[in-house]
Amino acid sequence: MDASALASWVTSVLTGIAGGVGSGLGTAAANQVNRVVRERLGADDDGRRTLERFDGDPAAPGAEEDLRARLLAVIELDPDFAARLRTSLGLPLAPPGGVTQHVHVGRDVKHGVIAIGPVSIRNTPGTLAALVVALVIVLALAANGAVNVFEADDSPGVSGVLGSSDSPGSPDSPGSPGSPGSPGSSDSSGVSGGDGRTVVRNMALVRAIAPDLRAMPSGWTTETAVDVRECPNDTVVCEKGSLVYAQVGFADSSGDVHAQFEYATFEGADWAAKSYQTLIDRANSKGSAWATMSLASIGDSSAAFSKREYTGSLYKYKALLVFRVGAVGGSVSLDSGSRTADPDTLLAFGRALAERIRQAQNGRTPSARVTSPT
Numbered sequence: 547m548d549a550s551a552l553a554s555w556v557t558s559v560l561t562g563i564a565g566g567v568g569s570g571l572g573t574a575a576a577n578q579v580n581r582v583v584r585e586r587l588g589a590d591d592d593g594r595r596t597l598e599r600f601d602g603d604p605a606a607p608g609a610e611e612d613l614r615a616r617l618l619a620v621i622e623l624d625p626d627f628a629a630r631l632r633t634s635l636g637l638p639l640a641p642p643g644g645v646t647q648h649v650h651v652g653r654d655v656k657h658g659v660i661a662i663g664p665v666s667i668r669n670t671p672g673t674l675a676a677l678v679v680a681l682v683i684v685l686a687l688a689a690n691g692a693v694n695v696f697e698a699d700d701s702p703g704v705s706g707v708l709g710s711s712d713s714p715g716s717p718d719s720p721g722s723p724g725s726p727g728s729p730g731s732s733d734s735s736g737v738s739g740g741d742g743r744t745v746v747r748n749m750a751l752v753r754a755i756a757p758d759l760r761a762m763p764s765g766w767t768t769e770t771a772v773d774v775r776e777c778p779n780d781t782v783v784c785e786k787g788s789l790v791y792a793q794v795g796f797a798d799s800s801g802d803v804h805a806q807f808e809y810a811t812f813e814g815a816d817w818a819a820k821s822y823q824t825l826i827d828r829a830n831s832k833g834s835a836w837a838t839m840s841l842a843s844i845g846d847s848s849a850a851f852s853k854r855e856y857t858g859s860l861y862k863y864k865a866l867l868v869f870r871v872g873a874v875g876g877s878v879s880l881d882s883g884s885r886t887a888d889p890d891t892l893l894a895f896g897r898a899l900a901e902r903i904r905q906a907q908n909g910r911t912p913s914a915r916v917t918s919p920t
Contacts, residue, residue: 548911549618549621549628550618550754550913551750551751551754551911552628552632552635553614553615553617553621554750554753554754554911555750555751556583556631557614557753558753558774559576559579559750560579560580560583560604560613561604561610561771562576563576563577563580564600564604565604575634575635575636578634579634582627582630582631582634583617583631584597586624586627587616587620592616593616593620596613596616597613599612600612600613604771605771607767607769607771608759608768609771610771610772611758611759611760611768614758745811745812745813745814746789746790746811746873746874746906747789747790749774749775749790752790752792752811752906753774753792754906755809755899755902755912756774756792756793756807756902757898757899757902757915757916758772760915761898761902761913761914761915761916762796762915763916765798766796766798766799766805767796767799768794768795768796769795769796769797769804770794770795771794772792772793772794773792774790774792775791775792776790777791777810785817785820785821786817786820787812787813787814787816787817787818787820788810788811788817789810790810790811791808791809791810792808792809792810793806793807793808793809794807795807802882802884802885803880803881803882803883803885803891804880804881805878805879805881805891805895806878806879806881807876807878807895807899808877808878808879809874809875809876809877809899809903810875811873811874812873812874812875813873814873815846815870815872817873818870818872818874819847819870821870821875822847822868822869822870822875825868825875825877826849826868829851829866829868835853835854835855836852836853836866837851837852837853839852839865839889840889841867841889841892841893842893844867844869844893844896844900845869845870845871845876845900845903846869846870846871846872847869847870848868848869848896849867849868849869850865850866850867850868850889850893851865851866851868852864852865852866852887853865860884861884862881862883862884863881863882863883863884863885863886864879864880864881864882864887865879865880865882865888866879866880867892867895867896869896869900871900871903871907872903872904872907873907874903874907876896876899876903878892878895878896878899880895890918894916894917894918895916897916898914898915902914
């Protein structure tokens with residue numbers, strides 16, 4: 547877990563405490579993280595101001611983003627603070643997934659011993675030659691991108707990590723990971739997915755997918771803070787096999803155009819595909835006010851719709867983009883008031899969210915920003 551992901555996780559812990567909705571950690575661990583953060587940020591003026599603003603109204607536009615940004619800056623500058631946070635969260639001090647072994651070659655070349663971690667082998671010309679060859683092969687593979695480093699999160703109270711399935715199952719095979727026959731199945735690392743795609747379970751990592759003001763075009767402001775929780779039954783995005791749901795809302799500089807980003811993670815791509823199809827069927831159902839909208843495709847599957855509603859005095863326009871990226875289903879909706887919804891804006895927002903989802907699935911901290919469609 548890099549500094550950015552650590553800052554996002556710690557921010558989600560403090561937000562959960564402030565909102566009384568839980569943090570994914572045990573009470574003792576969450577309180578310890580809270581104490582460590584307040585001790586360190588309270589030691590300087592910038593940190594104190596950030597905490598005062600957050601404590602005043604955690605849901606205020608920019609309060610959560612400012613806290614995360616300040617945490618990231620201090621984490622990168624203060625290794626001791628970062629180490630205390632990792633300890634409080636139950637993370638190893640070394641980068642997760644990385645193993646450091648010390649190699650020692652005895653001074654007596656004739657009778658020396660080479661120690662690699664717990665293994666000792668005789669220092670002979672043949673042994674040295676084999677090690678040199680192995681080292682050259684590993685370096686060559688790394689140069690070609692064939693050596694991957696995966697992050698493992700062993701902290702207590704967290705249900706899963708980013709990773710990839712060791713044995714992707716067939717969606718048609720009952721009991722295979724991610725198949726409809728086993729919605730709760732996962733491997734020992736908490737990862738599953740019928741198509742081999744990563745399944746994101748960790749709430750802090752799901753939270754990091756949500757676009758923030760840095761990802762939005764200039765002039766847009768946060769209208770509703772990021773909301774991350776186990777999939778509620780009253781949300782249309784969440785269907786059977788769903789895990790975690792998140793949403794965040796923004797408004798443009800005029801305050802007339804509103805954008806809502808929603809997404810949900812699933813046990814496997816087959817579950818996400820079922821949810822996606824349900825949304826499409828509802829939009830296309832008889833009596834629905836939604837009309838199919840022509841828009842470039844994104845992700846594995848996507849569809850766009852628009853509608854016009856008469857309020858008695860004027861028409862209100864809305865647009866909706868629904869898509870799927872592996873085992874994650876997402877949607878972006880635009881409420882453009884009395885103006886026709888801009889399809890370019892809808893597409894640009896959808897592409898940014900889909901790319902942030904893809905970055906999380908690949909074990910990277912989501913950083914994609916909204917760009918004009920080409």
